[in-house]
Amino acid sequence: MSTYLARQVIQLAIAVWGISVIVFVVNFVIGDPINALVPPETPEETRQLLRHQYGFDRPILVQYLDFARGAVVGNFGESYLFRKPALDLVLERLPATLQLTVAGMGVATLIAIPVGIISAYWRYSLIDNIATLVAVAGQAMPIYWLGLMLILLFSVHLRWLPASGYGTPQHLILPAFCLGVFTAPVAMRLVRSGMLDVLAQDYIRTARAKGLTEWAVVMRHALRNTMIPVVTVLGLQFGQLMGGAVITETVFAWPGVALLLINAIYRSDIPVMQAAVIILALIIAGVNFLVDLVVAVLDPRIRLK
């Protein structure tokens, strides 16, 4: 177990380090960081002067070591725009993003598990066919358009919920629903196929043979065994969920990390861009790591591989 743990920690470290390299290379090698600081019509001499002043003319490796030394202790530099440490800005926005992600996950689970069970139990029934059809359509749905349509229906037409903003539970409903509906099709298919596998097992027949009710067979014996693979895959899809949250935030003006990031991109606020991407990557890698760990504890076959 400790070897397995050590390997996972090393992988986590490499992943986060790799992301920091990508972010650095994109901003400092491919892009020209001076563009973020001066108006486009600035003459070349001034640019050179400023490059020297900010240290952008030093060898790229030296700049990277500088950046890495800061990043390790959470110092990504000051935001060009807000004159505040970039990390603080990101951490301020993080709760909103996590709130949205968790709520979206919740909505997805609430849809996916019951529908998946019903679809598998009554395979090829009308309900199963409709669920499959909706799932296929859902996977082709651009999430930002889904968001706009939800606003159109529930905010503009019915006037039930606010179109955007943050603070009250009502503000969370539409974005969370949007993100949940976006994630649910994949989760639903997973539950369904896992459930189908399990329902064909011998111990299900045994459970029925000893006279258990169908409810007990499905909920206690089948569902529990389905959940291990489902939780694994869903956990590993956390990155996808984050990607969905990024898009959802922009549609509903949800003040999370993604909205901060996109504004930083518009204004070329490099420290904030770097901090936001690295923190999001850290969270995703951390969740993947935890999922691996939990699965390894539950299923000894994995850590022995």
Place this chain on the structure above:
Amino acid sequence: MNRPISDGVSAAAGTLILPTRRAMPGWRKVLRRLWQLRTATLSGVFLVVLVFVAVFADFITPYNPYEGELVNRLRPPIWEHGGSWEHILGTDQVGRDNLSRLIFGARVSLAVGFLATVVAAAIGVALGLAAGYIGRLTDTVISTVINIQLTVPFILLALLFIGVVGPGLVIANYIAVNVIIVLGVASWPIYARVIRAEVFKLRELDFVTAARCLGFSDARILLRHILPNAFNPIIVLSTVQVARFIIAEAFLSFLGLGTPPPTPTWGSMLADARQFMFDKWWLPTFPGLAIFITTLAINLFGDGLRDWLDPYSRNI
């Protein structure tokens, strides 16, 4: 399928008599298969029509998508009060015809979706082949890069890249080079991972050993023997990718980071529509519907293609 042998065996002579069945002509087999996969066939037909419309947009659209008349701005579609045959889907905030802009928007979406897939496939297949065939350190390095990049959601990387490099050169008014490169570079690991696994499987097979014994060069074995056998997964993955790229391009344009104005794109039409959506529901509805129907058709077509190419799901 699994009929007992005695079915075809005449007990007296002990010889095998095959049931006489006239071979079905090739074209009928194809037609029957198309009927079995009718959803995919229909989607394919729709996509062919869409490509046709996009290519000949100049001759089909009733109006120039770049020029509007301000007096005619924000006209409703034909079935709403005040709509007219002149602008079937109404006009936008500067009086440009919505239908014409939707048709021209298909150009951007299809071109970016297709070309970005080519970029992603080219990088991913090359690195996947290298990782799977050479193995050792090469594999370790490439696999690590794949894992690193797959940690971050594709859309986040695409946003970061496009934010730094900008939309770049726009060819023929609708192909933004950087958008295509960024989408491709942000998603090559998906290809590399699939190809790598495929090569690992194939390189142990006898025909590869045979080719090696014959003294063929590595390049020849890779390109002539392994790559063709990995072709089906590439094609199936590519259909999914085209749809993903269309959605992603529209999102970048929606944020104003994709194909720059005045080029009509589905994403930028959605963005323009946002400020008017409170009393004009049709403005955000149609561009989104265009994206949705197109990606749905591509996904359904891809599902059918997978069934067609995968011998195990084929019922003969």
